[in-house]
Amino acid sequence: MSERPKAAPYLLAGPTALVFLGLVLIPLAMTVLLSFYDWGQYKGIVPEWTLKNWREMVADDYFASVFLRTFRIAILVTLACVAIGVPEAYILNRLSPGWRSVSLLAILGPLLVSVVARTLGWALLFGSTGVVNQGLMKLGLIAAPLPFMFTETGVIVTLTHVLAPFMVLAVWAALQRLDPQVENAAGSLGASAFTTWRRVILPQIVPGVLSGSVIVFALAASAFASPAIIGGRRLKVAATLAYDEFLNTLNWPLGAAVATLLLVALVAIIVGSNRLIERRYAQVFE
Amino acid sequence: MSRNGSLATAFHLLFVTFMLAPLAIVCAVAFTPEGYLSLPTNGFSLRWFRQILAYPEFLRAFWASLWLAALSSTIAIALSVPAALAIARYRFPGREALTALFLSPLMVPHVVLGIAFLRFFTQVGLAGTFTGLVLSHVIVVIPFALRLVLAASYGIDARIEHAAVSLGASPMTVFRRVTIPLILPGVVSGWMLAFINSFDEVTMTVFVASPATVTLPVRMFLYIQDNIDPLIASVSACLIALTAVMLLVLDRIFGLDRLFVGAGKG
Numbered sequence: 328m329s330e331r332p333k334a335a336p337y338l339l340a341g342p343t344a345l346v347f348l349g350l351v352l353i354p355l356a357m358t359v360l361l362s363f364y365d366w367g368q369y370k371g372i373v374p375e376w377t378l379k380n381w382r383e384m385v386a387d388d389y390f391a392s393v394f395l396r397t398f399r400i401a402i403l404v405t406l407a408c409v410a411i412g413v414p415e416a417y418i419l420n421r422l423s424p425g426w427r428s429v430s431l432l433a434i435l436g437p438l439l440v441s442v443v444a445r446t447l448g449w450a451l452l453f454g455s456t457g458v459v460n461q462g463l464m465k466l467g468l469i470a471a472p473l474p475f476m477f478t479e480t481g482v483i484v485t486l487t488h489v490l491a492p493f494m495v496l497a498v499w500a501a502l503q504r505l506d507p508q509v510e511n512a513a514g515s516l517g518a519s520a521f522t523t524w525r526r527v528i529l530p531q532i533v534p535g536v537l538s539g540s541v542i543v544f545a546l547a548a549s550a551f552a553s554p555a556i557i558g559g560r561r562l563k564v565a566a567t568l569a570y571d572e573f574l575n576t577l578n579w580p581l582g583a584a585v586a587t588l589l590l591v592a593l594v595a596i597i598v599g600s601n602r603l604i605e606r607r608y609a610q611v612f613e
Numbered sequence: 614m615s616r617n618g619s620l621a622t623a624f625h626l627l628f629v630t631f632m633l634a635p636l637a638i639v640c641a642v643a644f645t646p647e648g649y650l651s652l653p654t655n656g657f658s659l660r661w662f663r664q665i666l667a668y669p670e671f672l673r674a675f676w677a678s679l680w681l682a683a684l685s686s687t688i689a690i691a692l693s694v695p696a697a698l699a700i701a702r703y704r705f706p707g708r709e710a711l712t713a714l715f716l717s718p719l720m721v722p723h724v725v726l727g728i729a730f731l732r733f734f735t736q737v738g739l740a741g742t743f744t745g746l747v748l749s750h751v752i753v754v755i756p757f758a759l760r761l762v763l764a765a766s767y768g769i770d771a772r773i774e775h776a777a778v779s780l781g782a783s784p785m786t787v788f789r790r791v792t793i794p795l796i797l798p799g800v801v802s803g804w805m806l807a808f809i810n811s812f813d814e815v816t817m818t819v820f821v822a823s824p825a826t827v828t829l830p831v832r833m834f835l836y837i838q839d840n841i842d843p844l845i846a847s848v849s850a851c852l853i854a855l856t857a858v859m860l861l862v863l864d865r866i867f868g869l870d871r872l873f874v875g876a877g878k879g
Contacts, residue, residue, distance in 0.1 A: 339699035340711055343692040343755070347714050350752050351721075354733035358725070361732055415628045418621045431869050432860065433629045437636060440856045441813040441830045443837065444849035448635025450841055451642055456650050458638060488635060549722030551816040556837055566724040566816070573728060573820065583732070586725045597720060 355590075362584035372579055380584035390568075394588070397565040400483055401548035407487040408543045412494030413536055417528070419495065420502045438492045446553045449485045450476065477559040485553045490546055494539040501535025534608045541600050545593055565589045636853055643850035645843050661847035671848055674832035678812050681743075681828060685750035686758065686807035690800060692751070693758040698792070701766035716756045726753065727820030734821065741823030749821045753814055754807035761806060765799025802867045809859065 362380055365373040384390040419430055437445060452459050453475035460472035475481040505528070513523040551566040558564065563571070565585060572582030617625065645651050646658030665671055699705075700712055718726065730749045731740065739745035769792070777787045793800075815830040822831050829852070836845050863869065 333705070336699035336703035336705045336708070339695040343696040343715060344711060346692060347717075347752070350730075350733075350748055351714070351717065351726075354729035355721070355725070357732050357736070358729045411628060411631075414621075414624060418617050418625045421616045421621075422625075428864070428869070430625070430629060432864060434632050435869055436857070436860050437632055439809050439813070439860055440636060440853055441815065441833070441849075443815055443830050443833045444639060444852050445635055447833075447837060447841065447845060447849050448637075448639045450837075451638045451650065451846065452635060454650075454841065458642070458652055461651075488631065491632070545720070545722075549724060549816075551724050551819070552834055556834070566722065569724055569728060570819065573731065579732070583728060586722075586728045589722055590725045593722060594720065 416498035497539030643847035682811040697762040723816035727817035758803040761803035
């Protein structure tokens with residue numbers, strides 16, 4: 328489609344490709360290799376091949392419990408985001424343009440605020456000295472602060488808040504491709520509002536819901552700052568566990584093994600579900 | 614003109630409240646006159662904002678973040694423009710693989726990237742340096758820059774450039790006078806989105822930053838790990854105010870929905 332020489336695209340994309348080779352592929356490969364190295368309290372990292380770290384992760388129930396918690400939190404956050412994000416996207420799509428742009432600012436704006444500040448907000452709301460707990464206790468509605476900090480519920484609520492905008496965006500994009508006449512047609516043929524929703528709208532936005540779910544799940548499973556702040560030192564997830572091994576215990580090979588497992592599990596889940604979505608809903612993707 | 618019922622409107626209001634409540638509470642607590650966490654029920658006070666000045670590490674971290682974000686998003690754009698033009702203009706072997714590679718930092722958990730950079734920089738002697746920090750941020754923000762530049766590049770009518778060539782323009786002139794102006798909106802919004810993402814990045818930066826090169830979100834994260842007090846609320850409130858201003862500017866220039874629908878999909 329162009330008379331320019333064949334080398335042009337490689338010359339254009341070449342520098343970026345080299346940067347990615349040097350700064351993404353090689354460091355990631357080094358991390359995977361590191362997970363097969365030996366480590367000792369006094370000898371440090373020893374570049375000798377061993378399956379010690381991987382065996383330790385399999386043998387010690389602690390690692391299984393952390394990964395189970397990570398994926399349990401990610402699944403519940405995804406479900407919560409579907410439950411509130413899908414109806415919100417639908418409502419957003421039916422707002423008048425003026426209200427819609429104001430609402431979009433309110434819903435998408437928080438995406439641009441540092442996740443540390445957003446998590447701090449939840450800690451201020453529901454911490455033991457938090458505003459909601461203090462208020463409820465002053466009113467005499469509760470005797471002790473509601474447990475929120477250092478609980479899985481707290482982490483799930485915070486991550487739902489952090490990630491819900493991604494679900495709204497994904498579903499909203501799907502809704503915009505919808506022909507509003509189809510909805511009117513269903514209504515004029517005698518379908519109730521609920522039937523129209525279930526039989527006409529929902530089937531068409533399922534791909535949007537699924538792709539939003541994949542994004543939310545992946546981000547929830549690899550979340551770091553929110554679980555670290557709300558979950559504290561004891562309620563570990565995969566990301567905070569890897570952080571601990573790296574910066575507190577200094578057992579880098581074990582931390583690298585945790586990170587590698589998280590990466591492999593997530594890539595498998597993302598690629599697998601994308602395949603499934605594309606095969607199942609091929610006709611919807613043009 | 615809403616066609617939503619009252620139930621739907623109530624849900625909408627609840628949802629918006631849910632999204633804004635944590636940010637509102639941070640801003641409210643920041644104005645407390647008390648020495649502990651509380652709502653400013655006994656009048657407003659700026660004492661915790663003045664207190665920020667007594668903690669130069671927050672200010673230093675802020676300037677470091679600003680420099681870091683400006684540098685890394687500029688480098689990311691410089692790498693994204695040629696890459697986007699190659700992907701949008703040509704069909705060549707390896708095109709899909711390259712696109713997937715350039716967008717891969719979105720899919721790799723940032724904690725894994727942080728570990729990979731820490732390991733790599735330690736081996737090559739860049740650990741704890743500002744250079745290492747910039748390099749790692751360039752990688753993390755390239756997908757955001759690339760996507761918006763890519764979207765703009767797909768929209769170019771190749772005939773305009775052919776017209777310039779047939780009128781005797783050199784390739785450099787075509788690039789400078791025709792191509793760049795056509796993709797400029799994508800370049801500017803890509804740069805801004807890259808800037809914001811670099812400025813906010815905490816998960817990967819926690820691994821790469823040293824005490825000498827710490828960024829504002831990392832400084833805030835480490836502070837919160839120790840204790841939560843009105844000071845951190847006032848720092849966060851400043852950050853929220855700053856973001857709100859940028860948000861309004863972005864919305865005015867590009868429209869928020871366009872920026873995100875181009876960017877929000879993984």
